[in-house]
Amino acid sequence: MSQTGNNERAVFATRFGAIATTVGSAVGLGNIWRFPYEAGIHGGGAFMICYVAFVFLIGIPLLCAEFAMGRGTRSNIFGAYKKLRPTHNWHLAGYIGILASLLILSFYSVVAGWTVEYFISSVFGNLNFSDAEAGHRLFMELTTGWRPLEWTIVFLALNFLILIGGVTKGIERASNILMPLLFVILIAFCINSFTLPGFGEGISFLFHPDFSKITPSVLLGALGQAFFSLSLGLGCMMTYGSYFKSDNRIARTATTTAVLDSLVAVLAGVIIFPAVFSFGLSPEAGPALVFEVLPFIFSHLVGGGVWSALFFLLLFLASLTSTVSMSEISITYFCEEKKWSRRKATIVSSLIALAGGVLCALSFGPLSHMKIFGMTAFSLFDYVSSNICLPVGGFVCSIFVGWFVDVRFLRGQIKMHSTAGRFVLRLLVFCLRWICPMAILLILLNSVGFIG
Numbered sequence: 001m002s003q004t005g006n007n008e009r010a011v012f013a014t015r016f017g018a019i020a021t022t023v024g025s026a027v028g029l030g031n032i033w034r035f036p037y038e039a040g041i042h043g044g045g046a047f048m049i050c051y052v053a054f055v056f057l058i059g060i061p062l063l064c065a066e067f068a069m070g071r072g073t074r075s076n077i078f079g080a081y082k083k084l085r086p087t088h089n090w091h092l093a094g095y096i097g098i099l100a101s102l103l104i105l106s107f108y109s110v111v112a113g114w115t116v117e118y119f120i121s122s123v124f125g126n127l128n129f130s131d132a133e134a135g136h137r138l139f140m141e142l143t144t145g146w147r148p149l150e151w152t153i154v155f156l157a158l159n160f161l162i163l164i165g166g167v168t169k170g171i172e173r174a175s176n177i178l179m180p181l182l183f184v185i186l187i188a189f190c191i192n193s194f195t196l197p198g199f200g201e202g203i204s205f206l207f208h209p210d211f212s213k214i215t216p217s218v219l220l221g222a223l224g225q226a227f228f229s230l231s232l233g234l235g236c237m238m239t240y241g242s243y244f245k246s247d248n249r250i251a252r253t254a255t256t257t258a259v260l261d262s263l264v265a266v267l268a269g270v271i272i273f274p275a276v277f278s279f280g281l282s283p284e285a286g287p288a289l290v291f292e293v294l295p296f297i298f299s300h301l302v303g304g305g306v307w308s309a310l311f312f313l314l315l316f317l318a319s320l321t322s323t324v325s326m327s328e329i330s331i332t333y334f335c336e337e338k339k340w341s342r343r344k345a346t347i348v349s350s351l352i353a354l355a356g357g358v359l360c361a362l363s364f365g366p367l368s369h370m371k372i373f374g375m376t377a378f379s380l381f382d383y384v385s386s387n388i389c390l391p392v393g394g395f396v397c398s399i400f401v402g403w404f405v406d407v408r409f410l411r412g413q414i415k416m417h418s419t420a421g422r423f424v425l426r427l428l429v430f431c432l433r434w435i436c437p438m439a440i441l442l443i444l445l446n447s448v449g450f451i452g
């Protein structure tokens with residue numbers, strides 16, 4: 001990113017940089033940790049087919065809408081709504097985005113902390129085991145008690161230092177190299193999956209949809225996962241869009257981001273499920289799934305310790321590029337709307353996330369009995385942000401761009417420096433007007449039991 005002459009806002013220097021940074025925000029624990037566990041508890045293939053449908057029918061159109069709003073107004077989520085419709089209260093959607101970003105940051109930091117634990121264990125050779133019980137015991141040992149609190153704090157402190165030190169650029173540059181490396185490693189692990197005895201069973205679990213298993217909760221889970229994984233519905237992609245240059249082809253950037261992001265999730269699934277069935281584990285292990293299964297895969301690989309250390313290090317860095325992007329939402333709000341200094345905005349946002357992070361970190365140990373609606377703080381924060389706040393934010397955005405903003409605005413943004421034809425534009429407007437809001441509304445209502 002570089003500063004433009006008389007304009008305060010930064011812009012991405014190159015088109016590649018813009019794509020790499022949006023992919024950097026999208027690819028993270030959502031793909032590698034959350035996708036397999038959500039697919040596992042929601043029946044595999046049934047979840048997968050809904051997820052892919054939502055990425056294409058809802059995700060890509062909404063990415064285009066968020067990018068267009070950001071670049072067209074050069075503002076954060078509040079400013080974007082206000083500039084396009086000054087007389088109404090649409091900008092209140094920004095508060096949903098801030099709430100979601102802080103909730104996500106809280107539990108995300110805990111899981112990022114686990115990756116540090118696993119990285120350290122790999123370096124010291126403690127991840128080498130061959131029975132399912134041992135994997136479970138290690139996960140419990142590392143994630144219960146007070147221990148995760150330390151790593152959550154360390155992770156949030158690192159995130160804070162990156163934000164305050166303005167080294168975001170360094171992180172971006174590093175991720176331009178490290179993300180492709182993560183991709184290569186995932187492909188290598190995928191190839192290894194072919195050799196496992198449970199390959200066929202794992203693949204059929206993930207790709208063979210049993211339509212009778214598509215329930216309201218599967219639909220909601222897949223919708224929430226699509227939003228979470230694409231960093232959608234909270235203004236994150238809007239803020240990134242505001243840094244795009246005018247030669248950025250929005251529709252293409254949106255499609256590339258969605259395809260790469262989904263590819264990483266599918267690769268993660270192809271790695272995890274064959275191993276689950278080969279080693280006699282359960283796909284329904286929830287948040288523990290990936291952390292219990294991966295060490296198994298590593299202990300069956302030549303040089304497993306090195307693979308495992310490298311993998312957890314890259315996963316940790318992928319989490320950082322995501323948390324840096326989600327932190328920007330509340331920081332830009334405080335800076336641009338409340339006129340706070342960046343320092344104060346960063347400190348306040350980080351302290352709020354820290355308070356949430358403490359609750360989530362202790363959810364598996366000392367605070368495991370503290371439940372609201374039957375969920376621990378960790379599960380509640382995840383559920384409320386991914387399955388409620390993000391879809392609601394996306395619903396508001398699609399209605400806004402589809403119905404309340406002059407269609408020439410969207411057309412202008414999409415057509416800028418692009419050869420996107422009439423068909424693409426019509427399809428996009430149709431999705432934003434009808435498919436996105438109706439699908440989101442139906443799924444949300446259905447899951448609270450109003451209909452169906």
Ligand code: PHE
Pocket residue numbers: 025026027028029030031104228229230231232234236322323325326
């Ligand atoms: N998309 C990120 C991931 O998959 C998480 C994220 C959500 C990042 C919301 C920014 C905003 O890990």
